[in-house]
Amino acid sequence: MTALAREQWPAAMGRVLASVAFVLVLWHLAALSVAGSYMLAGPVAVAQYLLENSSLIWRALVVTAQNAAWGFMAGNLAAIGLALIVVMIPQSRMLVASVALVVFCLPLVATGPVLRVLYGPGPGPQITLAALSVYYTTFIPLLVGLRAAPGNWFDMIRLYGRGAWSTFVHVRVMAAMPYLMAGLQVAAPAAFLGAMVGEFTGAERGLGVLTLRALRALDVEATWSIALVAASVSMLAYWAIGWLADRITPSRPEILLATTPAPVRGPMALRALRALALGLATTVIVVALWWLVMEAFALNRFFAKRPDDLWHYLVTAPNAAAHRAALWTASTATLVQVVPGYLAGLFLGAGLALLLALVPMLAGGVLPVAIALRSVPIVTTAPLIVLALGRGAVGTITIVAVMTFFPALVACIQGLRQAPGQVLDLMRLYATNPLARLWHAQIPAMLPAFFAAARLSVPAAILAVTVAEWLATGRGLGALMAMTASTSDYNLLWSAIVVVAVGAALGYGLVGLIERVVLARVAPEQLRR
Amino acid sequence: MTYFDISRRHLLSMGLGGIGTVAFGARGLQAQPTQVALQLSWLHSVQFAGSYIADERGFWAERGLEVRLDAGGPNAPVEPPVVTGTALVGISAADYTAAAVQQGAPFRIIGVAMQNNPFAIASLPANPVNEPKDMEGKRIGMPLANMPVLRTLCTLNDVDIDKIEVIPTQYDPAPLVAGEVDCLLCWSTDLPVAMYVRGIESVTMLMADFGYTLHSQTYIATDDSLANRRAELVALMAGEVQGWEAYRADLDAATDLTLARFPDVGLDRPTQIEQARRQVPLMFSDLTDANGFGWWTDETVAQNIETLGLLEMPVEASLWDRSILEEVHG
Numbered sequence: 001m002t003a004l005a006r007e008q009w010p011a012a013m014g015r016v017l018a019s020v021a022f023v024l025v026l027w028h029l030a031a032l033s034v035a036g037s038y039m040l041a042g043p044v045a046v047a048q049y050l051l052e053n054s055s056l057i058w059r060a061l062v063v064t065a066q067n068a069a070w071g072f073m074a075g076n077l078a079a080i081g082l083a084l085i086v087v088m089i090p091q092s093r094m095l096v097a098s099v100a101l102v103v104f105c106l107p108l109v110a111t112g113p114v115l116r117v118l119y120g121p122g123p124g125p126q127i128t129l130a131a132l133s134v135y136y137t138t139f140i141p142l143l144v145g146l147r148a149a150p151g152n153w154f155d156m157i158r159l160y161g162r163g164a165w166s167t168f169v170h171v172r173v174m175a176a177m178p179y180l181m182a183g184l185q186v187a188a189p190a191a192f193l194g195a196m197v198g199e200f201t202g203a204e205r206g207l208g209v210l211t212l213r214a215l216r217a218l219d220v221e222a223t224w225s226i227a228l229v230a231a232s233v234s235m236l237a238y239w240a241i242g243w244l245a246d247r248i249t250p251s252r253p254e255i256l257l258a259t260t261p262a263p264v265r266g267p268m269a270l271r272a273l274r275a276l277a278l279g280l281a282t283t284v285i286v287v288a289l290w291w292l293v294m295e296a297f298a299l300n301r302f303f304a305k306r307p308d309d310l311w312h313y314l315v316t317a318p319n320a321a322a323h324r325a326a327l328w329t330a331s332t333a334t335l336v337q338v339v340p341g342y343l344a345g346l347f348l349g350a351g352l353a354l355l356l357a358l359v360p361m362l363a364g365g366v367l368p369v370a371i372a373l374r375s376v377p378i379v380t381t382a383p384l385i386v387l388a389l390g391r392g393a394v395g396t397i398t399i400v401a402v403m404t405f406f407p408a409l410v411a412c413i414q415g416l417r418q419a420p421g422q423v424l425d426l427m428r429l430y431a432t433n434p435l436a437r438l439w440h441a442q443i444p445a446m447l448p449a450f451f452a453a454a455r456l457s458v459p460a461a462i463l464a465v466t467v468a469e470w471l472a473t474g475r476g477l478g479a480l481m482a483m484t485a486s487t488s489d490y491n492l493l494w495s496a497i498v499v500v501a502v503g504a505a506l507g508y509g510l511v512g513l514i515e516r517v518v519l520a521r522v523a524p525e526q527l528r529r
Numbered sequence: 530m531t532y533f534d535i536s537r538r539h540l541l542s543m544g545l546g547g548i549g550t551v552a553f554g555a556r557g558l559q560a561q562p563t564q565v566a567l568q569l570s571w572l573h574s575v576q577f578a579g580s581y582i583a584d585e586r587g588f589w590a591e592r593g594l595e596v597r598l599d600a601g602g603p604n605a606p607v608e609p610p611v612v613t614g615t616a617l618v619g620i621s622a623a624d625y626t627a628a629a630v631q632q633g634a635p636f637r638i639i640g641v642a643m644q645n646n647p648f649a650i651a652s653l654p655a656n657p658v659n660e661p662k663d664m665e666g667k668r669i670g671m672p673l674a675n676m677p678v679l680r681t682l683c684t685l686n687d688v689d690i691d692k693i694e695v696i697p698t699q700y701d702p703a704p705l706v707a708g709e710v711d712c713l714l715c716w717s718t719d720l721p722v723a724m725y726v727r728g729i730e731s732v733t734m735l736m737a738d739f740g741y742t743l744h745s746q747t748y749i750a751t752d753d754s755l756a757n758r759r760a761e762l763v764a765l766m767a768g769e770v771q772g773w774e775a776y777r778a779d780l781d782a783a784t785d786l787t788l789a790r791f792p793d794v795g796l797d798r799p800t801q802i803e804q805a806r807r808q809v810p811l812m813f814s815d816l817t818d819a820n821g822f823g824w825w826t827d828e829t830v831a832q833n834i835e836t837l838g839l840l841e842m843p844v845e846a847s848l849w850d851r852s853i854l855e856e857v858h859g
Contacts, residue, residue, distance in 0.1 A: 217800060300612050
């Protein structure tokens with residue numbers, strides 16, 4: 001966005017058009033090469049389908065977009081509320097953030113049916129799922145933003161003798177605006193995806209409903225048309241919010257989206273103890289919330305299992321060992337697909353960003369496409385990627401990699417720009433080799449952004465792998481959770497939910513730990529904020 | 530949060546409706562019909578056309594009932610809304626119901642829409658599966674959730690399951706057409722129809738013809754409803770029976786009604802009419818001709834119990850409760 005604004009519009013538009021044309025040609029050739037196999041519809045067939053069914057697609061789009069918009073609002077208001085709690089009670093920061101993370105990691109496959117029973121027919125589940133898929137990615141940057149004000153601003157307010165309220169309104173809110181906008185931008189495509197998945201819980205209309213019907217009916221033109229429409233709308237929302245943000249807040253943060261890890265203080269043992277306490281407190285709160293919600297809505301124990309049901313199922317029941325074994329098998333099957341995909345996506349993203357730093361000529365064409373592609377909803381792409389790459393490990397790993405690749409690429413490109421100009425000038429003056437420049441100045445500057453993307457990609461990767469397993473491959477935890485629809489084995493479903501949520505939280509923590517160790521060596525100044 | 534309020538109000542009104550029924554009886558409430566819900570097992574399509582007819586032609590209204598038809602979907606299991614009472618009746622299948630009962634759900638089967646199980650093995654004419662033995666040495670595509678179904682078919686027909694290569698796919702005909710697999714385990718009324726409409730000829734081996742006897746599209750209700758909401762259950766099933774008989778009499782009208790009622794699901798007429806045709810022999814038989822739509826006998830229940838036993842879902846004959854149908858047809 002900012003990259004575009006800095007350039008001349010015609011030139012920038014020309015590049016965008018060139019990349020679009022390039023993609024169209026590639027797409028057309030790919031469609032020609034697999035013609036007759038019912039895997040891929042080319043641009044011509046898609047255009048024809050869209051023309052013939054414009055009113056059907058339009059009506060579905062309006063429904064889905066409406067639900068997404070409501071969810072977008074609800075989710076972001078919730079994020080703002082959470083951030084305000086943290087500002088008012090700073091001690092609660094770590095706890096609120098980790099509870100929010102666990103709730104964010106709850107798999108859609110599992111929350112959908114519960115929401116449907118809670119709401120009955122109507123758009124309730126769609127809106128709630130949209131809200132659930134956005135609040136975290138707004139909450140985290142907002143948290144950074146609310147603390148991002150320079151110290152002398154606070155001093156100024158104090159000098160004028162104003163109180164906490166003025167500090168909040170004039171300093172914190174102003175400082176947080178750019179971060180809020182960055183969060184909202186990422187939230188728009190996520191809300192759309194949430195609304196589409198919400199339609200799988202028994203909606204009567206919408207793009208998700210059309211996708212399901214098209215896949216079953218071997219209607220490739222429809223499948224690809226819906227994917228295209230969903231992707232275009234998500235991209236449009238992404239760009240529109242970016243444009244709005246440029247208008248409202250002239251200076252936008254270049255680094256997206258994550259709190260810096262907690263400062264390294266005190267001896268090892270104390271830190272470990274503190275982490276343990278946080279984990280324990282989070283567990284207690286999540287378990288209490290879980291129980292409370294189920295009791296408050298008097299959810300039937302047949303499908304709404306309480307923590308004690310799971311304890312019985314996994315520990316005290318006579319065949320608890322078999323239950324644990326089933327869960328273990330599925331978890332490892334998922335793990336061996338999600339870890340390589342996650343790593344591949346991250347490192348390919350970072351690698352491409354570095355390549356673009358070395359050959360800046362390419363960046364103008366690649367960046368807009370990458371930003372656009374990152375907003376394509378996974379439910380439409382997952383079946384398509386599996387169609388193209390098969391149902392084995394390769395397909396699933398690719399889906400996960402795609403999900404982590406784009407955020408990593410975008411974050412790393414922005415991170416590379418953070419390298420101090422004077423340092424680069426100095427190196428250039430001494431005719432330093434571009435590779436050395438990259439190694440000594442640009443990569444250290446990029447790492448915080450890289451790790452920010454790495455942490456936020458953990459829930460995204462898990463979402464991707466469970467959706468792929470559910471909709472396409474039929475293996476692993478995603479499939480296990482989907483299978484309960486036919487077996488009514490809700491103990492197994494809730495156990496799987498716990499595994500997924502705990503796994504995501506642990507993964508997130510692990511990445512944070514690695515981040516701290518790496519940054520302490522290469523960019524210690526980043527930890528001292 | 531406002532949505533919870535709506536849902537609570539909704540539940541409240543349904544609860545009041547229930548009290549009203551007990552007080553005045555279903556027939557006495559012509560002006561203020563009792564509101565109930567029927568939970569369907571999938572997205573709206575001609576698969577449930579009998580219910581649409583019952584609604585449009587007032588088969589329920591004349592019995593003092595207003596039935597809301599709740600769509601299903603891949604992430605919308607039928608059993609939870611029936612257990613909680615959100616839906617009075619759900620459309621399940623004997624194996625799904627048996628599994629839910631094993632997990633403690635208080636269900637009874639009160640009607641059987643599909644006498645013959647719709648599961649089939651679909652293949653292409655160049656490499657056909659005409660009988661279970663033909664599957665040996667072939668690659669079959671199916672959701673892994675259906676493994677018990679394949680295993681049971683193999684046991685029933687002395688087929689060595691280890692000689693079949695299972696490739697996990699979802700419900701999608703593309704792998705067969707693309708040559709990724711040699712056959713698919715699917716419903717005879719959906720994927721083969723999709724291929725037919727696209728001009729791809731396929732061979733369909735109905736598993737019901739090879740011993741796989743299992744009631745499908747079964748109507749389920751809870752013990753509690755059977756004890757306390759009988760009038761509503763009888764009215765709902767009577768409307769269903771009448772609706773499905775009207776369906777059989779005029780498939781074109783049923784298809785047109787489905788298309789007109791749900792313009793936003795993306796249904797197309799060729800697929801829907803073909804599906805409507807193919808589900809007739811699954812739903813109607815000599816048995817239903819003699820006794821009426823939805824009927825079953827002790828003999829078919831015994832066969833079902835045997836199949837369910839092979840699926841490792843032991844059930845009692847009391848899972849089936851014919852008293853509602855007896856009132857409807859009586």
